[in-house]
Amino acid sequence: MSIRIGTNSFEQRIQEGIKNDFMRGAVSSAQGRFRSGRLKAAEELGNWEDWRTLGEEIRNHTMENLDYYLQQLSDQVSKRGGNVFFAETAEEANEYIQNVIKNKNGKKVVKSKSMVTEEIGLNKALEEAGSEVVETDLGEWILQLDEDPPSHIVTPALHKNKEQIRETFAAKKGYDKTDKPEELALFAREQLRKDFLSADIGITGCNFAVAESGAVTLVTNEGNARLVTSLPDTQISVMGMERLVPTWEDLEVLVSLLTRSAVGQKLTSYVTSLTGTRLEDEVDGPEEFHLVIVDNGRSKILGTEFQSALHCIRCAACINACPVYRHVGGHSYGSIYPGPIGAVLTPLLDGYEDHKELPYASTLCAACTEACPVKIPLHEHLIRHRQIIVEKENKAPKGEKLAMKGFAKWGSSPAAYKMSTKMARTALKPWTKDEKIENGPGPMKGWTNVRDFPAPSKQSFRSWYKTRKKGDES
Amino acid sequence: MKVSLFITCLCDIMSSDVGKDTVEILEKVGCEVDFPELQTCCGQPAYNSGYLKESKESMKQMMRAFKDSEYVVGPSGSCVAMLHEYPHIFKGDPEWEEAANDLAGKSYELTQFLVDVLGVTDVGSKFKGTVTYHPSCHMTRLLGVKDAPMTLLENVKGLEFVELPVKEDCCGFGGTFAVKNPVISEQMVQEKTEHVTETGAEYLVGGDMGCLMNIGGRMTRNGQPVKVLHIANILNQ
Ligand code: SF4
Numbered sequence: 203m204s205i206r207i208g209t210n211s212f213e214q215r216i217q218e219g220i221k222n223d224f225m226r227g228a229v230s231s232a233q234g235r236f237r238s239g240r241l242k243a244a245e246e247l248g249n250w251e252d253w254r255t256l257g258e259e260i261r262n263h264t265m266e267n268l269d270y271y272l273q274q275l276s277d278q279v280s281k282r283g284g285n286v287f288f289a290e291t292a293e294e295a296n297e298y299i300q301n302v303i304k305n306k307n308g309k310k311v312v313k314s315k316s317m318v319t320e321e322i323g324l325n326k327a328l329e330e331a332g333s334e335v336v337e338t339d340l341g342e343w344i345l346q347l348d349e350d351p352p353s354h355i356v357t358p359a360l361h362k363n364k365e366q367i368r369e370t371f372a373a374k375k376g377y378d379k380t381d382k383p384e385e386l387a388l389f390a391r392e393q394l395r396k397d398f399l400s401a402d403i404g405i406t407g408c409n410f411a412v413a414e415s416g417a418v419t420l421v422t423n424e425g426n427a428r429l430v431t432s433l434p435d436t437q438i439s440v441m442g443m444e445r446l447v448p449t450w451e452d453l454e455v456l457v458s459l460l461t462r463s464a465v466g467q468k469l470t471s472y473v474t475s476l477t478g479t480r481l482e483d484e485v486d487g488p489e490e491f492h493l494v495i496v497d498n499g500r501s502k503i504l505g506t507e508f509q510s511a512l513h514c515i516r517c518a519a520c521i522n523a524c525p526v527y528r529h530v531g532g533h534s535y536g537s538i539y540p541g542p543i544g545a546v547l548t549p550l551l552d553g554y555e556d557h558k559e560l561p562y563a564s565t566l567c568a569a570c571t572e573a574c575p576v577k578i579p580l581h582e583h584l585i586r587h588r589q590i591i592v593e594k595e596n597k598a599p600k601g602e603k604l605a606m607k608g609f610a611k612w613g614s615s616p617a618a619y620k621m622s623t624k625m626a627r628t629a630l631k632p633w634t635k636d637e638k639i640e641n642g643p644g645p646m647k648g649w650t651n652v653r654d655f656p657a658p659s660k661q662s663f664r665s666w667y668k669t670r671k672k673g674d675e676s
Numbered sequence: 677m678k679v680s681l682f683i684t685c686l687c688d689i690m691s692s693d694v695g696k697d698t699v700e701i702l703e704k705v706g707c708e709v710d711f712p713e714l715q716t717c718c719g720q721p722a723y724n725s726g727y728l729k730e731s732k733e734s735m736k737q738m739m740r741a742f743k744d745s746e747y748v749v750g751p752s753g754s755c756v757a758m759l760h761e762y763p764h765i766f767k768g769d770p771e772w773e774e775a776a777n778d779l780a781g782k783s784y785e786l787t788q789f790l791v792d793v794l795g796v797t798d799v800g801s802k803f804k805g806t807v808t809y810h811p812s813c814h815m816t817r818l819l820g821v822k823d824a825p826m827t828l829l830e831n832v833k834g835l836e837f838v839e840l841p842v843k844e845d846c847c848g849f850g851g852t853f854a855v856k857n858p859v860i861s862e863q864m865v866q867e868k869t870e871h872v873t874e875t876g877a878e879y880l881v882g883g884d885m886g887c888l889m890n891i892g893g894r895m896t897r898n899g900q901p902v903k904v905l906h907i908a909n910i911l912n913q
Contacts, residue, residue, distance in 0.1 A: 216857075529864060529867075563860065564853070610729070613731075654897050658689065664713075
C-alpha cells in the first residue's frame with residue numbers, strides 16, 4: 203500500500219461511501235464523541251487559544267530551522283548508539299529497512315501503528331522480501347487481516363463494526379466467540395502475544411522525535427508500542443522528516459495538544475520516549491536501533507506557500523470536524539490521508555493527476571482550520587490548490603473556465619451586472635413554476651437535482667431604490 | 677453616520693427584500709444610507725473556485741465602487757468576509773493594495789455593524805413565531821461574528837427562540853460546491869434540514885442568503901413547511 207488506495211474514480215468512491223449506511227453511522231457517532239471530547243479537553247485548559255498559538259510557533263520555528271534540528275537529532279541518536287538513515291524516497295526507506303532485517307537474519311516483524319509506513323508501503327515491501335509482518339495496533343491488525351486500507355489517521359478501522367470484526371477474526375483466525383468488544387479484544391491480545399514473543403524486529407512510527415536528546419516519542423492507548431520496543435532485539439523507528447521538536451519542553455506542549463485534539467484526553471495511557479540502544483551501564487533497550495527519516499516529497503513543500511502543511515501533528519481533529527468526511531468516509535478520499543489534511547497533503551506528496559478532485563471536496567466551511575491545534579489554515583490551502591489546478595495544472599473543466607471568464611466580465615462591468623439583476627427573473631421564467639425552479643437548465647441542474655431554486659424577486663432592489671429616492675425628493 | 681449598502685449579488689438578483697430591509701433598519705437606527713450603483717459581486721464564486729485572475733476583476737470593481745464610502749455594510753457574513761480577504765490578495769500590488777486595505781477596514785456585516793459599531797442591541801422589531809438560527813460558517817469562522825445576531829434576535833419582541841442542534845455544522849452550500857459536488861452537498865443539506873425539523877421551529881433564520889437558499893430549497897423539495905427568513909427580514913418587522 204502507498205498513499206493512493208484503490209483504483210476507483212472519485213465519483214465511484216463517493217457513491218460507495220454515501221451508500222455505506224453502516225460506515226456513515228459509525229463515523230458520525232465517532233465524530234460526535236471525538237468532537238465533544240476535544241472541546242471539553244480544550245476548555246479544561248482554560249486558555250486553549252494560547253496553547254494553539256504556542257503550538258503553531260513551535261512548529262513554525264522547527265520548520266524554519268529544519269536542517270539544524272535534523273542534524274542535531276541525528277547527532278544525538280548516533281551518540282546514543284543508534285543508526286540514522288535519511289531516505290529521500292519511499293523506495294530508499296524500504297530498501298534500507300529490508301537490509302537491516304536481512305543483516306539480522308530477521309524473520310518476523312512486529313509493528314506499532316505508523317502512518318508514514320503506510321505512506322511508503324513498507325509492509326508490502328517487507329513481505330515481498332520474505333518477512334512476516336504483524337501489525338499490533340488493534341485497528342491496524344484488523345485491517346491487515348482484512349487487507350483493507352485505513353480510513354482515519356488515528357482510528358484506522360473506524361469504518362468497521364464489531365460484527366464485521368468478528369467475521370474477520372473467524373474467517374482469518376478461527377475465532378468462535380461473540381462480537382462482544384471485550385471478547386474480541388481478549389482474543390486479539392492472545393494472538394498478538396505470541397507474535398510479540400517470537401518477533402526479532404520491532405518497527406514503530408514516531409509521533410515526535412526530540413532533537414536535543416535523540417528520543418523517539420510514541421503516544422498510544424493500547425501499550426502495544428511498548429512491547430514492540432522492548433521485546434525484539436532490533437528496533438527501527440520510521441518518521442516523516444517533519445516529525446520532530448527541538449526540546450523536551452516543546453514536546454510537552456505538542457503532546458498536550460495532540461492527545462487533547464485527537465481523543466479528548468489530557469494524556470493517553472502511554473507516552474513513551476526511547477533513546478537509542480542499551481548502553482553498557484543500562485539495564486534495558488534494544489541491541490540495535492535504527493531511525494529512518496523519510497522525505498518522500500516533504501522537502502519540496504518546504505519554502506513554498508504550503509509549508510505550514512508540514513506543521514501537522516496527525517491528530518485528526520480536522521477530520522473529526524469535517525462534515526464532508528462524515529458523509530463520504532475516509533476511503534472516498536482515495537488516499538491513506540483522508541479528510542481536510544488529506545486533501546491538502548495528498549496532492550503535495552503524490553501529485554495532482556490522481557487527486558485533483560480532493561481540494562474541491564470541501565465547502566470551505568473552515569471547521570478544520572478552527573479545530574487544528576497548530577492553526578494550519580487548511581481551507582486556505584485548499585483554495586491555493588484550486589488555483590494551481592486552474593492556473594498551472596490546467597485541469598479545470600472547459601465549461602467552468604468559460605463561465606469564470608464570463609464572471610470576470612460581468613463582475614467588472616457595472617452595466618452588464620445591472621442588466622443581469624433586471625433580466626434574471628425573465629430569463630428563468632421558462633423553468634419557473636410557483637415561484638420556484640425544480641428542474642433548472644444546464645449547469646443549474648447540479649443545484650436543482652437535489653433542491654429547489656427560488657425565483658428571483660419580482661421587483662429588483664434597484665428599481666425599488668430608485669422610486670423610493672424619487673419619492674423622498676418630492 | 678453615513679453608510680453605503682453593499683447589497684451582495686445574491687440579494688441584488690434573488691432577494692431584493694433583504695436589501696430593502698437592510699436599508700430601512702439602518703435608517704431606523706439613524707444612518708444615512710446610500711447605494712453605490714457601480715457595485716457588483718465580491719468575487720467569491722471565482723476566488724473560491726481557484727480563478728484568482730478572474731476574481732480580481734470583480735474585486736477591483738468593488739474597490740472602485742466603494743472608494744468614497746465611510747462605512748460599507750452588507751447583509752452577508754460570507755461576502756463581507758471576502759472583502760476582508762482583499763488585503764491578502766492584493767498585498768504588494770502597488771495599484772490596489774491601499775484600496776484593498778481601505779475597503780476591508782470599513783466593511784461590516786449588518787448585525788456586526790449594528791451591535792459592535794453602533795452599539796445597538798434592540799432595533800425595536802416585533803415578530804411572532806418560533807425561530808431557529810443557522811450561524812453560517814463564513815460569518816462565524818472567517819468573519820468571527822458569533823454573538824451579534826443572537827443579541828439582536830433576543831431583543832425582538834414576541835420572538836420565541838429555539839436552538840438548532842449541531843448548529844455550527846456547514847449546510848453544504850459552499851458556493852460552487854453545491855453545483856460541483858451535488859451528491860455530497862445533498863447529504864449535508866439533508867442533515868441540516870433534519871436538525872431544523874427537530875427544533876419544531878416555524879422559521880429558520882440566517883445571515884447568509886446562500887445558505888438560506890440551499891436549506892430552504894431542500895426544505896421545499898422535501899415538503900417541509902418551515903419558512904426561511906434572512907435576519908434582516910426579522911429585524912425590520
Ligand atoms: S491538520 Fe491540524 S487538525 Fe488536521 S491532523 Fe494535522 S494537526 Fe491535526
